[in-house]
Amino acid sequence: MSLLDRLQQAAPALWSPEWLPRLPQRLVEILLQYFGAPGWLVTLAGFLVAAATVVAVFLSGFALLSLVERKTLARIQNRIGPNRAGWFGILQPVADGIKMLTKEDIVPAKAEWFLHLAAPILIVVPSILALGVIPYGREWVPVPLELGLLFFFAAGTLTELSVFMAGWASGSKFPMLGAMRAISQMVSYELPLMISALGVIMVTGSLSLPAIVAKQAGFHLGFIPAWNLFTPWGLSAGLIFYVASIAEANRCPFDLPEGESEIVAGHMTEYSGFKYALFFMGEYLGLFAISGLGITLFLGGWQAPLPGLGCVPSWLWFFAKMVVVIMSYLWIRGTFPRVRIDQLMRFAWLCLIPMALLTLPAAAIWHYVGGGLLGWLTTVPLLLIPWVILTVLYNRRMAPATRTYTFAES
Amino acid sequence: MTPLTILLTLSTFLFTLGLLAVLTRRNAILILVGIELMLNAANVNFIAFWRYGPPDPDLTGPLFVLFSIAIAAAEAAVGLALILMVFRHTRSTDLNRLDSLHG
Amino acid sequence: MVWTRPIGRIGRIFSLSYLSMTPLLILSPLILLAALGAVWKARPVHAALLLALSLALIAVLYLTIGADFIGLVQFMVYVGAVAVLIVFSLLITRPGDEAEELARRPRSVVTGLVCTLPVLWVLVHVVSRLGNLPAGAVENPVFSVAHVGQVLFTRYAPAVLVVGVLLTAVMIGAALFAREPGKKPQCPSDS
Numbered sequence: 001m002s003l004l005d006r007l008q009q010a011a012p013a014l015w016s017p018e019w020l021p022r023l024p025q026r027l028v029e030i031l032l033q034y035f036g037a038p039g040w041l042v043t044l045a046g047f048l049v050a051a052a053t054v055v056a057v058f059l060s061g062f063a064l065l066s067l068v069e070r071k072t073l074a075r076i077q078n079r080i081g082p083n084r085a086g087w088f089g090i091l092q093p094v095a096d097g098i099k100m101l102t103k104e105d106i107v108p109a110k111a112e113w114f115l116h117l118a119a120p121i122l123i124v125v126p127s128i129l130a131l132g133v134i135p136y137g138r139e140w141v142p143v144p145l146e147l148g149l150l151f152f153f154a155a156g157t158l159t160e161l162s163v164f165m166a167g168w169a170s171g172s173k174f175p176m177l178g179a180m181r182a183i184s185q186m187v188s189y190e191l192p193l194m195i196s197a198l199g200v201i202m203v204t205g206s207l208s209l210p211a212i213v214a215k216q217a218g219f220h221l222g223f224i225p226a227w228n229l230f231t232p233w234g235l236s237a238g239l240i241f242y243v244a245s246i247a248e249a250n251r252c253p254f255d256l257p258e259g260e261s262e263i264v265a266g267h268m269t270e271y272s273g274f275k276y277a278l279f280f281m282g283e284y285l286g287l288f289a290i291s292g293l294g295i296t297l298f299l300g301g302w303q304a305p306l307p308g309l310g311c312v313p314s315w316l317w318f319f320a321k322m323v324v325v326i327m328s329y330l331w332i333r334g335t336f337p338r339v340r341i342d343q344l345m346r347f348a349w350l351c352l353i354p355m356a357l358l359t360l361p362a363a364a365i366w367h368y369v370g371g372g373l374l375g376w377l378t379t380v381p382l383l384l385i386p387w388v389i390l391t392v393l394y395n396r397r398m399a400p401a402t403r404t405y406t407f408a409e410s
Numbered sequence: 411m412t413p414l415t416i417l418l419t420l421s422t423f424l425f426t427l428g429l430l431a432v433l434t435r436r437n438a439i440l441i442l443v444g445i446e447l448m449l450n451a452a453n454v455n456f457i458a459f460w461r462y463g464p465p466d467p468d469l470t471g472p473l474f475v476l477f478s479i480a481i482a483a484a485e486a487a488v489g490l491a492l493i494l495m496v497f498r499h500t501r502s503t504d505l506n507r508l509d510s511l512h513g
Numbered sequence: 514m515v516w517t518r519p520i521g522r523i524g525r526i527f528s529l530s531y532l533s534m535t536p537l538l539i540l541s542p543l544i545l546l547a548a549l550g551a552v553w554k555a556r557p558v559h560a561a562l563l564l565a566l567s568l569a570l571i572a573v574l575y576l577t578i579g580a581d582f583i584g585l586v587q588f589m590v591y592v593g594a595v596a597v598l599i600v601f602s603l604l605i606t607r608p609g610d611e612a613e614e615l616a617r618r619p620r621s622v623v624t625g626l627v628c629t630l631p632v633l634w635v636l637v638h639v640v641s642r643l644g645n646l647p648a649g650a651v652e653n654p655v656f657s658v659a660h661v662g663q664v665l666f667t668r669y670a671p672a673v674l675v676v677g678v679l680l681t682a683v684m685i686g687a688a689l690f691a692r693e694p695g696k697k698p699q700c701p702s703d704s
Contacts, residue, residue, distance in 0.1 A: 154585045157593025413534050420541040422636040431552040434625035443564045461578050472583045479590050484683040486595045490602045491690035497606050
């Protein structure tokens with residue numbers, strides 16, 4: 001069979017918009033099969049091309065996001081943002097890249113050079129690993145694992161150790177302090193993250209991310225999507241996941257580990273040039289990964305929001321949702337002040353973890369009752385009443401007092 | 411040289427290294443490192459026999475390892491909390507210096 | 514269309530030669546080297562990081578064998594929690610006297626070896642006499658998460674409950690231990 005015949009034979013599953021993200025992979029596969037490569041080589045080449053596609057897409061997304069973030073923050077802060085490098089600053093990521101690559105790579109004399117070198121790499125690697133298991137479209141999961149969610153969380157826990165390595169290997173005080181803060185923050189906020197995901201696992205009955213997305217298909221009442229966010233336990237768990245993901249990604253208002261006004265740059269202080277760029281990249285790729293996971297668990301992944309919109313390719317819906325979620329992260333960064341370390345810990349342990357634990361029986365009751373009006377009636381009080389009690393208690397004990405201002409007279 | 415033998419040899423040497431760490435080290439936290447190595451050696455043993463031994467539909471091996479991992483984590487947490495409490499009192503983690511009960 | 518069928522187990526790529534010993538032969542010396550470093554190195558943080566490396570390699574070993582649930586749990590709990598705990602407490606206690614450790618090294622190593630070599634001899638003796646086990650390894654032992662969940666919560670349910678109580682007690686106990694003595698818990702009164 002000639003090459004053209006093979007391409008024509010694979011046509012519907014190759015050239016339709018739904019299959020567009022898999023196009024490079026399928027093309028390489030077909031080419032190799034035409035040239036008679038052994039089966040294992042075809043598999044390996046396909047995996048490599050899929051990984052390369054994911055990395056390429058998200059690295060260009062990272063470049064774009066660095067520009068979009070600076071422009072958005074600038075507009076929130078009533079200024080313009082980078083607009084020198086090209087039309088509307090569109091070449092700013094290129095300029096940033098050139099700057100980072102050509103900077104001198106300084107390793108302090110007291111630093112352990114091997115760990116100093118390994119730490120940025122070990123921060124980027126888990127983020128890229130985690131990006132591999134998320135279903136981006138109906139036909140596109142880079143690695144469809146049965147234990148996808150567990151793999152995602154296991155990759156996330158590697159980041160903590162790498163942050164410690166970065167802080168300790170730098171051999172100076174600010175990085176060490178930043179690393180301690182970062183580890184305590186990440187460990188504290190991992191619990192609400194995982195417990196809120198537990199409710200989803202319970203209702204879906206599987207750890208596989210494509211299965212979780214498939215369970216959220218369909219529409220209630222004809223137009224409300226059956227996403228997990230639109231159930232009471234899902235709303236609660238989704239909000240907890242959202243807040244915990246901001247803390248896991250070390251973003252403002254939880255960016256104490258890299259608070260510039262306090263500890264220079266935290267665990268990234270002694271890094272310059274490309275290693276700093278790797279830290280930056282790791283943080284943003286982690287942001288993509290965890291927002292992708294949140295979309296998969298709670299926002300229905302690649303499902304369309306309205307019944308008639310199924311003609312739009314599924315991966316477009318996924319990336320549209322990701323754009324919305326990431327813009328909300330940027331909005332929050334520009335709007336909220338940084339929280340203090342004890343406020344951070346108190347919030348995690350005394351508010352998020354009890355609420356996350358409450359979503360478990362709520363999800364169980366919802367699943368047992370079968371959803372619907374009875375489910376709403378039984379689970380909403382279970383979630384709402386403790387939430388109100390926690391808020392009232394917080395406001396009574398912890399909220400700042402009303403400020404009174406004294407202005408100078410005349 | 412079956413896979414089972416390789417894994418059992420691995421777990422034997424891992425256990426011995428952990429025991430060596432417990433007996434040789436002076437820092438209390440590094441003794442905990444040795445204890446973790448010993449626990450992991452036992453876990454490798456369980457998984458090796460589940461995988462390369464007689465078939466077991468009850469998944470006894472991996473489930474035992476699951477419980478062992480949970481208990482090891484709990485023990486590490488309590489052990490480190492104790493060490494930190496003692497450190498707060500005596501400013502030292504050197505086990506050779508902790509030889510009196512009072513003061 | 515090789516992988517529209519879900520990859521059930523991470524280790525399936527190694528099940529091409531299911532009893533192949535290549536991953537084992539590569540990983541075992543690495544694990545032993547890392548563990549040796551964890552036992553031998555005088556600088557405590559290096560030893561702790563080498564322990565984390567050996568735990569991670571053991572997790573990879575579990576993944577290649579086919580116990581991928583256990584491998585990921587090992588990664589998450591041991592590398593992600595226990596190793597982090599150990600390095601964190603090393604950060605807090607800041608041990609620094611490696612010169613002293615290196616000075617007493619010969620005597621302590623001799624003592625350790627004298628106590629450990631008999632144990633090693635006994636274990637090696639037992640392993641070498643492990644002649645004929647009853648017949649063989651199943652090619653890919655069944656390990657689906659649903660099966661694990663079912664067995665855990667039907668047959669081993671009392672054990673799960675006990676471990677849950679244990680972990681709760683550990684959490685409360687560790688929190689109580691870690692509090693500063695003599696200070697009532699107070700919340701800051703300012704904003």
